[in-house]
Amino acid sequence: MNVIEARGLRKEFTVTKPAGRLRRSRETVPAVDGVDVAVEEGELLGYLGPNGAGKSTTMKMFTGVLTPTAGYLQVCGLEPVPQRTRLARRIGVVFGQRTQLWWDLPLRESFELARHIWRVPAAEHAARLRLLRDRLDLDGFLDTPVRQLSLGQRMRGDLTVALLHAPRVLFLDEPTIGLDVVSKQAVRAFLTELRDAGDTTVVLTTHDLADIERLCRRLVVIDHGRVVHDGTLADLHARYGSRRRVEVDFEVPVAVSFDMAGVSVESHAGDRVVFSIDGTVTTAGALVARLSESGPIRDLRVTEPTIEDVVAQLYASPSAEAARAPEPRG
Ligand SMILES: Nc1ncnc2c1ncn2[C@@H]1O[C@H](COP(=O)(O)OP(=O)(O)OP(=O)(O)O)[C@@H](O)[C@H]1O
Numbered sequence: 001m002n003v004i005e006a007r008g009l010r011k012e013f014t015v016t017k018p019a020g021r022l023r024r025s026r027e028t029v030p031a032v033d034g035v036d037v038a039v040e041e042g043e044l045l046g047y048l049g050p051n052g053a054g055k056s057t058t059m060k061m062f063t064g065v066l067t068p069t070a071g072y073l074q075v076c077g078l079e080p081v082p083q084r085t086r087l088a089r090r091i092g093v094v095f096g097q098r099t100q101l102w103w104d105l106p107l108r109e110s111f112e113l114a115r116h117i118w119r120v121p122a123a124e125h126a127a128r129l130r131l132l133r134d135r136l137d138l139d140g141f142l143d144t145p146v147r148q149l150s151l152g153q154r155m156r157g158d159l160t161v162a163l164l165h166a167p168r169v170l171f172l173d174e175p176t177i178g179l180d181v182v183s184k185q186a187v188r189a190f191l192t193e194l195r196d197a198g199d200t201t202v203v204l205t206t207h208d209l210a211d212i213e214r215l216c217r218r219l220v221v222i223d224h225g226r227v228v229h230d231g232t233l234a235d236l237h238a239r240y241g242s243r244r245r246v247e248v249d250f251e252v253p254v255a256v257s258f259d260m261a262g263v264s265v266e267s268h269a270g271d272r273v274v275f276s277i278d279g280t281v282t283t284a285g286a287l288v289a290r291l292s293e294s295g296p297i298r299d300l301r302v303t304e305p306t307i308e309d310v311v312a313q314l315y316a317s318p319s320a321e322a323a324r325a326p327e328p329r330g
Pocket residue numbers: 013014015030031049050051052053054055056057058
């Protein structure tokens with residue numbers, strides 16, 4: 001069953017721009033430009049894209065903060081803006097750059113206030129809080145005022161407050177931003193458990209590709225408001241991760257000058273040459289066989305593309321370019 005369903009979802013903003021010395025013109029800019037996405041119950045979806053792609057705008061429409069300009073949208077069977085109050089009981093929201101905790105109160109008080117806001121029965125609240133305290137290791141700072149918490153401690157508090165009313169969907173916007181390595185790992189471990197338990201649907205936006213690699217089985221990538229990829233991380237690797245790097249050290253400085261399909265030289269300094277090969281056209285073995293004609297090889301390393309390489313290629317790909325191209329006028 002789909003907990004989120006968007007079809008042809010669009011959001012336009014009107015911006016004013018200088019037009020001449022004293023005049024300004026108004027222009028309509030589509031921040032989200034016809035997004036189709038369906039998220040199943042219990043799924044953890046990574047929602048990815050470069051700066052300004054439209055991720056936050058989509059999240060704001062999903063959570064009832066912004067009204068779509070056009071398109072169909074249902075979240076938990078509700079229309080987010082008109083049914084915002086009912087929706088709020090079914091969703092949890094965490095924005096990495098902001099907090100929903102009460103700044104001057106001890107952390108524990110924010111949890112108590114959340115219980116009253118969501119009218120959660122005391123026993124249910126206590127049981128859930130016990131579980132979250134344990135999973136997120138909160139006990140060392142429950143009585144500390146929020147403003148004195150470290151960023152990592154605050155994020156654990158924010159996750160708790162977002163989950164205390166047992167929402168069906170959790171929206172996470174950059175939950176690991178600014179966290180140190182240890183805190184990032186703690187948040188990811190918690191989200192992995194939440195995903196594996198399977199009773200909370202999670203939509204995650206992040207620029208941290210390690211988050212994606214650890215957590216997301218499915219990725220939707222948008223660029224300029226349009227979906228340019230919807231599939232697993234493995235699909236993404238298969239589509240954009242075919243280039244491997246082959247670093248070769250020769251016994252002596254060499255001149256490498258040959259044409260080989262699917263091979264290009266990335267850099268060449270003395271006895272070290274770095275090649276980039278397209279795995280759909282040739283293999284590292286074929287390259288090495290050809291290279292041994294240039295001189296004896298001392299050492300060789302083959303590097304698989306990292307997720308950064310894959311995503312960089314996707315952002316530069318023709319489909320992402322097409323998302324950027326203006327609509328033909330007519
Ligand atoms: N209130 C607004 N008024 C006008 N333009 C806006 C408004 N909010 C967003 N935009 C524009 O819409 C586009 C999408 O912005 P959005 O914040 O959704 O991107 P994003 O993918 O979340 O980016 P980032 O990764 O940098 O947070 C951008 O071009 C942005 O400038």
